[in-house]
Amino acid sequence: MALAELRELLGPTGLLTPDDDLSRYEQEWRGRYRSQALAVARPGSTRELSGLVKICGAHGVAMVPQGGNTGLVGGAVARGERRELIVSLERMRSIRRLDIDSASITVEAGCTLEHAAAAAREAGLRLPLALASGGSATIGGVLATNAGGNETIRFGNARAMVLGLEAVFADGRVWSGLSSLRKDNSGYNLAQLLAGSEGTLAIIAAATLALKPLPQQREVAWLAVASPAAALAVLRRARAALGETLTAFELMPALAMEFVLTHLDDARCPVDPEVGWHVLLDCESNVRGAWLREALLQALEAAMRAGEVSDAAIAENRQQAEGFWRLRESISDAQAVGGVSLKHDLSVPTAAIPKFISSTLGLLETLVPGVRPCVFGHVGDGNLHFNLTQPRSMSAEGFRALEPKINETVFAQVVQVGGSIAAEHGIGLLRREWLEALGDPVRVEMMRRIKQALDPRDVFNPGKVLPRDPGGSG
Template sequence: MSGLPVSLIQALREVVGEAGLIADVERMHSYLADWRNAYRGQAALVLRPASTEQVAAVVRLCAEAGVALVPQGGNTGLCGGSIPDDLGAQVVLSLTRLNRIREVDAANETITVEAGVILQRLQEAAAEAGRLFPLSLGAEGSCTVGGNLATNAGGTAVLRYGNMRELTLGLEVVLPDGRIWDGLRALRKDNTGYDLKQLFIGSEGTLGIITAAVLKLFPAVRSLTTAWVALPSPRAAVELIGQMRGLCGDRLTGFELMSRQSLEFVLHHVSGVSDPFADAHPWYVLIELSDTQPDAPLNDMLEQGLGEAFERGVALDAVVAASEVQVRALWALREGISEAQNHEGPSLKHDISVPISRIPDFIARTDQALQQAFPGVRIVAYGHVGDGNLHYNVSKPLGAEDAAFKAQSEAIMQVIFDVTVNFAGSISAEHGLGQAKRDAARHYKDPLELELMRSIKRAFDPAGLMNPGKLL
């Protein structure tokens, strides 16, 4: 039973109603662990407000009582940012009932949505208006806009459209004292001082609670072509993306790199998929070109680019999707990697970024360092070459015990992060810090940066009640 004062529980119940308050331990279960079951905590209550005004009222009551809040969206994160600690005194604030699409302004190319809207529903609403919302993630059927904003999500289309920071024009935020900041401005130019919304994007709920956003829309895609290309090395991928960018410009909307180990896990564990080639190759890229014009000559561009790549030995083999079914089949190979790796035992996931030009050397250096220190580990490297973001994951050696492998997780992480920083990279590209990388950030980030971040945290949340223990 909750350790909160009965009077506070009653006041919270009056705000959110019976449907918005969960106190039963069994019913709280799904809110207290992430989807991989890698992080688990306890909570005094789970609250599910249905409006911004209810969120504000909850925040005021909890601030007055000194109760910490843990904002939560679709709970699809990989760093434990939406999971409470194990003391059972925090309140989980689920935003999933804030699920209205408030406005679609086709002339202004914007859509205003609440934080609990599922990303896939947002994509569908844009399509219904003849527009495109380009953010695309493997978890788009369950992740929410609020979570996407809180972690500054990236995904597979960053190459063309940017991450959530670039896709956002305005925010509505409940501040730690319960006041509502209405920054829902659908403006592309507003030079009236600090751009406050940027503080909340990527803040993982530590400065306030995002309740709604004005997001950019784009012209609908009317032509699309997709290819699966075999490569000899990551260096070939960097060469190929430079070539395709020069040839296709902004029509290049996807360029995803995958190692053979990544593909083997998918082929073994994901039903209904098959290897596009008869022979195995060391590396692959999934290339997507798109255009707003119907019948754009994308296949001609793709064939020209691949033809040049074959001549130079950059590409080893290629297949171009001939139908929408084949497009989905190729993307299934890419999007199935993370889930497939989980079937191989503990999966140590590392979301790093380095300059695009340094990706080949980073992979070679890190592979070598890991195999020397932890012989037999299986490295699952894949990611978004166009923005330098690699998901550099590690699975246990064949036959190794789960517990022994997990005991090496910190040492493995240190090897990867050491090389990342040596290559002028970041230890978190799009997943955030959460609780998984909070302590590592203290070691790898510039002390002055951390000092400035703490100053911002104190200014917004002096009592430290907004998602404590995360990010900082």
């Protein structure tokens, strides 16, 4: 019996069964999926992880890798009734090595993003990935979802930081690929294949990540702009003036500020909250000096003269900068004050953003009169959180019932402009049918072949990412 063998391998603290409280592992963050796991395995080392994968393989038990369980597409939930084993990496959280000369850190998969970033900071280096979920999200989860953060415009997604991995494949064998080499063209790049694979190809046990210098100078500005097109004009200007110091460029509508100011008692918007759109701009340099502020001021003055920016505030200190970011980070939670929201994590080519927003909202207004769009996001990467709040005159149930039709409309527009239906959160369970329906058929077929080659018995996260296999268990 698999559970008895697992208990012997992992010891009493390494295996939790339904007699224990499993709710923390079974409860998905947004409460969208109900999960009932066979048990929760908590290996304490790569050796134990490998052993448990072998036991599960021998007994035909499917495994669901889980990190901080903060994913937003149902990738870390068990399906069926007490059929699948959740493999939590939470006990594998040590920092194995910090190498200043190669500017890299090697951590176990269950180490939180925040913990890894703090260790890098202590050594005078920076792990350049910032997520609001960073206190719980783990390095394994962040890599498996190829998370992107506020700083993607400058540093790229999680995969841009991966130098090497240690991972356990479906037959239980361990790949020891913890290299800190910046150059290694000796064949296929397995680490990059596993980044973004959402636990369907292997279980990541540890990772070596590239670090950057810590910033010495930072300027954060809040701008009022009339439209997404004006925001893009400012983005072009900021890129030219600030170069690679431009670290974040976030677009938010007035409705987002209305929600946030209702939600947070003590918050204040740096400009008139009712202006059409808001931009949060962050630039950082590791070269100290007043030149960064000078460059920012000149760019903003030129943008105001050109009529692209109607008002602007620059944070005078760190506390104010954090206050600006708090407004931005609160939008997702604050949307609840408006009722039900239907959320889409999209990306479209940056130049297409203004037209995409106006044409899609035009179609949605016809479909759902009175719908309240709260479209915001990392506009510098073309990543929009295309969120729609229920009309004041419509019931929550009535609005939810329109979700399939709304999704169809939004995703058709995304495909039309050459965008992606899953920008940073992944496919998981939530978007797998859409991947099948709208993804390039050759690409989906090649993905299936890769899955078949690495996990022929479908023991890792079955049914996630790839739509139901015509001949399989889905």
